[in-house]
Amino acid sequence: MFDYETIRLIWWLFIGVVAIAFALTEGFDFGVCTLLPLLGKSDVERRVIINTVGATWEGNQVWLVLLGGAIFAIWPAVYATLFSGLYVAMLLVLFSLFFRPAGFDYRGKIENPVWRNAWDWGLFIGGTLPPVLLGVLIGNLLLGLPFHLDQDLRAFYDGSFWDLLSPFALLCGVVGLLATTFHGxxxxxxxxxxxxxxRARTAVAVLGPLLLVSLAMAMSWMLTAVDRPEITHMAGTSAASNPLNKTVVAAGAGWLSHFLAEPWMLLAPMLGFAGLVLAWLLGKGRSTAGAFLMSSLGIAGVLLTVGFGLFPFLLISTTDPRSSLTLWDASASHATLLLGFWITVVFLPIVLLYTRWVYKVIWGSVTEAGVLKDSHTLY
Known part of the structure; x- marks a missing residue:
């Protein structure tokens, strides 16, 4: 039904949608956990905060599993390069996520202030460290990673964990943390x-300007000072995957010219800033659903800016630009992409319908009276 070029592009769009879904759903989970010990002044108040996400945090985390699985199946070279070269960083994300199921499930087992306070800070770590590290990862995707491919297409990472912690990448980590905390x-x-x-409304009023200023700094830095390579020759968008079968040259700080070449892509950063500004303005007032919707649109706009800016690159190599991976030369076979597409068409709507039903069933305000009355089924 779909030729190789079309199905490659479809999967690029689909994985982008999954990444946005993960950022929006797991994002407010992370933010709530970051705010837990800061906004909750008593055990009851912290129980209220925990139970706002208590029924859905596990389901939201499935988007991360789906994202990793999709990259493994559709872009195996990207998966191999990221998960081998960035092994330490990935393990830090994984280990910090361990605090979440343990914290949610064990916190209420013992009515001891020291025990519960320890797990509250464990949840804080599980909500704070992953968005920082994932933000640093996005920063390094924009800067490029030091890796190269040999003639057998084996990936070799040429850097270290500490090389990931450049000023720009750390700024992206700050943006990631502020975005999830604001969203939460x-x-x-x-x-x-x-x-x-x-207290949450006060937090919104404080976090909004910090997020907007840090995001403006990161975007300005990316557009004016970060180098972006250009592909001058490649085999073709329907050719068999071989990342070395192309010519890539350094083009200096070419991010701005990349966006100006297709002006419609500027809608993404405009959506990002407009959504977050409106979320801040509405969030300071009485709006609830509207402010959260604007925040979701803003975060989606930021991620679309990253995706449009990188296109067609998936991973940029700083040590050997020709080894850079693109959606045209780092994908699985045509048959694999088609099989994955039909599996997704069948099962993804089921997941979405089930998720919609869960949120409909559990929705409503979480109150102190409610958590005090139900100490058996609530966290």
Missing amino acids: ALFLKWRTEGVIHN
Whole structure:
């Protein structure tokens, strides 16, 4: 049904959608956990905060599993390069995520302030460290990674973990943390009442300007000072995958010219800033659902900016530009992409319908009276 070029592009779009879904759903989970010990002043208040995401955090985390699985199946060279070269960083993300199921499940087992406070800070780590590290990862995707491919297409990482911690990448990590915390504060404001609602609104008012300023700095830095290579020759968008069968040259700080070449792509950063500004303005007031929707649109716009900016690159190599991986030369076979497409067409709507049903069933404000009344099924 679809030729090789078309199905490659479809999968690029699909994996982008999964990445956005992960950022929006797991993003407010992370933000709520970051805010847990900061906005919750008592055990009951912290139980209220935890139970705003208590019924959905596991389901939201499935988007991360789906994202990793899709990259493994569709872009195996990208998966191999990332998960071998960035092994330490990936393990740090994984280990920090371990605090989440343990914290949610064990916190309420013992009614001891020291025990519960320890798990609260464990949840804080599990909500704070992953967005920082994932933000650093996005920063390094934009800067490029030091790797090369040999003639057998084996990937060799030429850097170290500490090389990932450049000033620009760290700034992207700050943006990632502020984005999830801001998103989580809006979610808390939507799902709580009383003192937690008011504290969340205050957090939104404080975090909004910090996020917008850091995001403006990162985008300005990317557009004016970060080098972007250009492909001068490649086998073709329907050719068999061979990343070395192309010519790539350094083009200096070419991100701005890349966007100006296709002006419609500028809609992505415009959506990012407009959505986050509106989320901040609405979030400071009485709006709940509207502010959260604007935050979701803003975060989606930021990720679309990254995707459009990289296109057609998936991984940029700084040590051997020819080894850079693109969606045209780093994908699995045509048959694999088609099989994965039909599996997705069948099962993804089921997942979405089930997710919609879950949120419909559990939706409503989480109150102190509610968590005090139900100490058996609630966290």
